[in-house]
Amino acid sequence: MTTLTRPKASLEGVASAGRALTLLSAFRKGDDAVSLAELTARTGLVKTTIMRLAISMEEHGYLIRLPDGSYRLGAELFRLGSVYQQSFRVEAHVMPALEKLVAATGESASFYVRSGQQRLCLYRVDSPHPLRLHVRQGDMRPMDDSAIAQVLRFFETIPLSAAAAATQLPLYTGGASDPHIAGMATPVFGPGESFAGALCLTGPVTRFDRKAAQDAADILLRVAADLTRSLGGRPQGPR
Missing domain, CATH: 3.30.450.40 (GAF domain)
Structure with a gap:
């Protein structure tokens, strides 16, 4: 009888998730909206990567893209902050x-x-x-x-x-x-x-x-x- 075995789960992080978190961490106290060029300078990520990440993060409420192409943090982060404080x-x-x-x-x-x-x-x-x-x-x-x-x-x-x-x-x-x-x-x-x-x-x-x-x-x-x-x-x- 042949036994099927699952491959061991990798303990390595997911690169795209790491880049998304890097993008969020680029926002600083006092920021209102941050331009794509500034996010590129702060994160070291190329513009096309930031734009692809931003599309998914917009869909989930983590970022807001403004008409001039700059980005602002979304309301989902405020909700998570409230959850964190309550869970503490x-x-x-x-x-x-x-x-x-x-x-x-x-x-x-x-x-x-x-x-x-x-x-x-x-x-x-x-x-x-x-x-x-x-x-x-x-x-x-x-x-x-x-x-x-x-x-x-x-x-x-x-x-x-x-x-x-x-x-x-x-x-x-x-x-x-x-x-x-x-x-x-x-x-x-x-x-x-x-x-x-x-x-x-x-x-x-x-x-x-x-x-x-x-x-x-x-x-x-x-x-x-x-x-x-x-x-x-x-x-x-x-x-």
Whole structure:
């Protein structure tokens, strides 16, 4: 009896899908419509390839082609962004935590997750002070040497037990990403010791100096522990 065997599925990515994602990633903050020539320069793809990809992406709502031949992102991406936020299932827990931090410290509070080689501000509550770092929900920031990026980088790549034992929390940096901005961050966990993201406070270095950060450290750790519990995780003791 002859047995038919299926060929093993390739683990390699699909080139056309990769090019389509490259095209979407070429759009930047502040873009309204982007010309075909500019998309070619940003992606390295030839114009005919972009035009073929764009036809399929238009059909599925990811791109809109304007009469002058330029392109704009489509509404399907907004829908997926909303789905992502809902599926993350933390907004109802994170926003009250951020509001509590702002009320207690007077500084801006944010919750960041990593997105490739950048960090994404998923949720934020601004400081009541007019002098503050102007970051909005959905903004991407670099994975630099700031306390936020360090927490994201460290706790995503190292087992929780080893990371918690090796790290003095919360982390504080001043002037790491901007000479005028200081930040302090600590990790938040979900079920099974999964890393959920970085809870942080930011403010101008003239106000949020090391002394002010030290005064705010306990409240940041307590709120992070409470948030971890509400997400189904097990808080790590202050270190």
